[in-house]
Amino acid sequence: MNIQQLYTALQPFQNAAAGTLTVPASEVTDWTDVHALLVAALAGQRLTITGIRDFPPPPTSNAIVYAGVSGLFPWDRAPAGQTVLSVTATFSVDQAGEPQLLRYAHRAGRGTDPCR
Numbered sequence: 537m538n539i540q541q542l543y544t545a546l547q548p549f550q551n552a553a554a555g556t557l558t559v560p561a562s563e564v565t566d567w568t569d570v571h572a573l574l575v576a577a578l579a580g581q582r583l584t585i586t587g588i589r590d591f592p593p594p595p596t597s598n599a600i601v602y603a604g605v606s607g608l609f610p611w612d613r614a615p616a617g618q619t620v621l622s623v624t625a626t627f628s629v630d631q632a633g634e635p636q637l638l639r640y641a642h643r644a645g646r647g648t649d650p651c652r
Contacts, residue, residue, distance in 0.1 A: 537633045539595045545635075546600060546627065552591055557602050557625070559583040567635040570627075574637075583639070585623055600627040606641070 537545075549559045561574035561581040575581050585604040592600050606623045622642040630636050 537629055537635060539598050539600070539629050542627055542629055542635050543592075543595055543600055550591055555586060555588045555604065557583070557585045557588060557604070564635075569630075570635050570637045573639075578639075583625060583637070585625060598628045601625070602627075 546557075546559075549563075550557055559570075559574065559582060561571050561578075564571050564574070574583055583606075585602055585606050588602055588604040590603075592602060602625045604623060605620050607620050624640045624642070626638045626640075628636045628638070
């Protein structure tokens with residue numbers, strides 16, 4: 537897979553009218569590393585970003601970046617009790633052609649919390 541193919545594959549997960557990106561782990565099982573991250577590190581085994589103002593245009597580099605907010609922490613409470621944080625999710629393709637995901641949660645006054 538190349539970055540253009542990944543961009544095309546991400547389109548069904550976008551809802552531009554609602555300003556959301558929702559990527560369930562169950563729908564990306566062939567993206568091995570992304571699937572593993574969603575299962576292991578994200579509540580509900582899905583990446584959900586809301587409040588996206590500008591969806592990424594077709595990529596001109598090896599990065600597709602979404603910025604918005606997401607309920608990610610703490611893990612021991614239901615999603616309704618999770619903290620809503622500003623997040624950035626960057627999708628890319630590694631040298632072997634495998635999709636990758638780097639997710640940053642921006643904590644007020646504390647920098648970022650990378651999860652990949």
